Amino acid sequence: MARPQGLPKAILFDLDDTILAYESVADTVWAVVCNEFAARLDGVQPSALLAAIDRHRAWFWSDPERHRRGRLDLEFARREVVGGAFRRLGVEVPPVAEEIGLAYAKRREDAIEPFPGALETLGTLLEKGVRLALVTNGNAESQRRKIDRFGLEPYFDYVLIEGEFGAGKPEERVYRHALEQLGAGTDEAWMVGDNLEWEVAAPQRIGIFSIWMDGRRKGLPESTAVRPDRIINALPELL
Ligand SMILES: [Mg+2]
Structure with a gap:
């Protein structure tokens, strides 16, 4: 045309x-947040957590139905992404996962x-x-x-x-x-x-x-x- x-x-x-x-600010913000929580990751390296988050969020958002549910409920999406990343590393999801998700949400909103x-x-x-x-x-x-x-x-x-x-x-x-x-x-x-x-x-x-x-x-x-x-x-x- x-x-x-x-x-x-x-x-x-x-x-x-x-x-x-x-979306363009998400990469940077996840990196900042993983480093911010470095001392509270029960031995998981921040870089390993970041890599697992990147893989898991790519997977999470790749399915249209999961995408729809996630964008309509961002809290659910964050919990799934952070929890899934810990599970990928073979680690039980620690209580700090919730705080990591909240810190990400706050920083990301500020960066828009x-x-x-x-x-x-x-x-x-x-x-x-x-x-x-x-x-x-x-x-x-x-x-x-x-x-x-x-x-x-x-x-x-x-x-x-x-x-x-x-x-x-x-x-x-x-x-x-x-x-x-x-x-x-x-x-x-x-x-x-x-x-x-x-x-x-x-x-x-x-x-x-x-x-x-x-x-x-x-x-x-x-x-x-x-x-x-x-x-x-x-x-x-x-x-
Ligand atoms: Mg768009």
Whole structure:
């Protein structure tokens, strides 16, 4: 599909790792937390725990159903990831595992911030009369907290949160519902996001021009058959 001239009538935006740096801070935060608890790991090396956490969280988030349950209940997800990491090391899950999970949650939340130029881009699109919707998966409380903290609500004509709406990406009705709220057809809209299934393949299936946000400049994974209509590294490229 050719890139449309100019801007569309409406744009659907993903939140995490599209507007806010979120997943990209997880690696660093796990490393910091493992070191922070080094003295209380009952002989487990922080580096071994970190490696086990990395393996276990990759496994945990790889299954769509586990992913759905985990993103709607982050406390459950953290407990599973830290507990599973200890079990991988052949160690009984110690009481400190709970504290490690909480410390991670706190530090990670503190580390979240908008990508450079992201909010300015939303403001400019708004000024130009493009109708905007935020379409984000995850539980209502944590997504709302991020929206409030960074003052995102005023940029959007409509905000859809999986935990509030009762369905999430990649379900077709999610994109269709958001577009209805904006009064735009699928051929009048762009979807922008970092997840190749949720923000590229699924919206493309119903005719939405889909833009992949490759904020970490990693390029398309070799394993994927998904072909975004456009690839950007930062939101200001949309203007
Ligand atoms: Mg995302």
